[in-house]
Amino acid sequence: VLLAALVALAGALALVAPAGAAPKPSKLEQGLLDAVRSAAFGEVVDFGAGAAPAPQTRFMPNVDVAVIELNGAGRAVRAANVVLSRTDPEGRLVPIDKDLGTSAVAYRRWDTARWDEAGKGYLSDPAPAPSEYIVPGSQDRPIDFLSPYPASLFKTMVAVQVMRVIDQGRATLDTTFTYAGPSTGCPSRASAGTFTLREQLDDMITISGNASTCRLLAWLHQLPGGSQVDAMNDWFASLGLTTLQVRGTNRQTGGSWIPGQITMGALDTARLFYLIEGAPGVLWKTPDGRKVKASELSDASRAFLRALHADQAFHEVLSTSLYCGQDYPAQGIPSLVPTRWVDPATGTVEADGVPYSADVRPCNAAAEVLFAHKTGLTTNAGSDAGIVTSLPGQPRRRYVVSVLSNLGYRFGDPSVAGAAYEPCFGSLGAPYPEGFGPCYTEKLALLGRSIDELLTKPGA
Structure with missing residues (x-):
């Protein structure tokens, strides 16, 4: 009986990971x-x-x-x-x-x-x-x-913020805006003109247009009430997506995309796409207890x-x-x-x-x-x-x-x-x-x- 008990105890101890040991990967x-x-x-x-x-x-x-x-x-x-x-x-x-x-x-x-x-x-x-x-x-x-x-993956963040502004009732996809360009501060020279949000979003995401990205960033920066690029960074932080940042871009041109100032970690990026995909209930809770749901964006925007x-x-x-x-x-x-x-x-x-x-x-x-x-x-x-x-x-x-x-x-x-x-x-x-x-x-x-x-x- 004693031998059996010792064997059982040894087996149980073998199942306990050593202190400080990494958990077994899934x-x-x-x-x-x-x-x-x-x-x-x-x-x-x-x-x-x-x-x-x-x-x-x-x-x-x-x-x-x-x-x-x-x-x-x-x-x-x-x-x-x-x-x-x-x-x-x-x-x-x-x-x-x-x-x-x-x-x-x-x-x-x-x-x-x-x-x-x-x-x-x-x-x-x-x-x-x-x-x-x-x-x-x-x-x-x-x-x-x-x-x-x-690099241009950051354009997804810009698109999300434009849709947030639309969700706030401050614009629609067919809203027109004027870009003052041309600008040498953009990776591709962005011409002046009047554009719709819909056409510029399509160009920015589907063919990674640099000029359209500059125009949309400038539009976000210049909205009444303060830069919506800054508001975007604050919103990402409030969702716990702390590596998602677009900093240092030019308020007038939307240019000046600086490595190290525009940042995205892979895990936070994946969570952003998870939010875009959407699902019922709470997607995740932030460390301070905020419940992040798909309703952060409207169904239409997602x-x-x-x-x-x-x-x-x-x-x-x-x-x-x-x-x-x-x-x-x-x-x-x-x-x-x-x-x-x-x-x-x-x-x-x-x-x-x-x-x-x-x-x-x-x-x-x-x-x-x-x-x-x-x-x-x-x-x-x-x-x-x-x-x-x-x-x-x-x-x-x-x-x-x-x-x-x-x-x-x-x-x-x-x-x-x-x-x-x-x-x-x-x-x-x-x-x-x-x-x-x-x-x-x-x-x-x-x-x-x-x-x-x-x-x-x-x-x-």
Whole structure:
């Protein structure tokens, strides 16, 4: 009897995790961590290194990945977040709090010089000042992470705020406004004129128009009663989305988009898309007890935002349907390309003057999901986030995915390292149109495909 009792006690003790031990990852968490690791981001080549062929990156890229799985009613059932950096080169699971956020990450504002170790160090020379952290007072959190610039993904935040102003009864989608331009403070010279909110929102999201973004930011800044850009930042903070910030933009022009001043963490970005998707009841509670519900935005505004993102022309990051049937890049999430952009005679796509030579019709015929999303791209930023929903008759999945990285068009894959310059600008030649080519490493597409397979349910 005594022996049996001792054996039972030993078994019970074995089930107790040692003090300070990390909890066992959930199936989704382990699957996401495995997906990030299998993408092998450390193998990318750096066309910014000034050498030929382009050498392997000196440093592990910074990648922030979040997933929220949704049930049939659209409610979150599981979530996971992984960050990858030189301090966590194997990837690190981010502890997620009850509010679907995290209090474990000290998000630092993006600084390319720090990442490149050009005149300053990644973590030292000098040590990061408190002002370098996105969330005030967060510098002592256990995970120190240089948060990638979201690039044009931030336009989703702008669109949401425009819809909030409409919900307040201060405008409608057909409201016209005048932009004084032209402005050299915008990434694309924004011409003067009179525009409607509807047309500028469509341009900003579906083809990532920079001029339309400047116009909408200027409109938000100049509304009577104070800047609605500042109000947007305050609203995000009140929802617990503390990394979502648009700061430093010019009140008159809407320009001056500064990396480190415009910020988005992957987990907060995923929660923003979860809010856009909407679901019954409380979506999450903030640390101070606020109940966040889909009613933060009207049903009409959320429907408009979903439709806007579903009409996205650019499927070249997590989903790569624009390169249908081509050897490179790899195929990602099997998403439908909106027929709005597809030439019915050739099946090719041209979006905002950017031509794609692939016939996307075979991939559209085989598509399994609708991906309502927004991408972002600069030299040192590559991002994609949105809502994935299975098409009728296809294997079931419904989730939000968000990926932010410093893998902009400066970086490529080993298979194209011999190109004379960045593939984005046409160095690969045929079958890509003259002057154009893949702008993102295919490792992002491979990650997208792995995540989609992880979230796909058996059967239809």
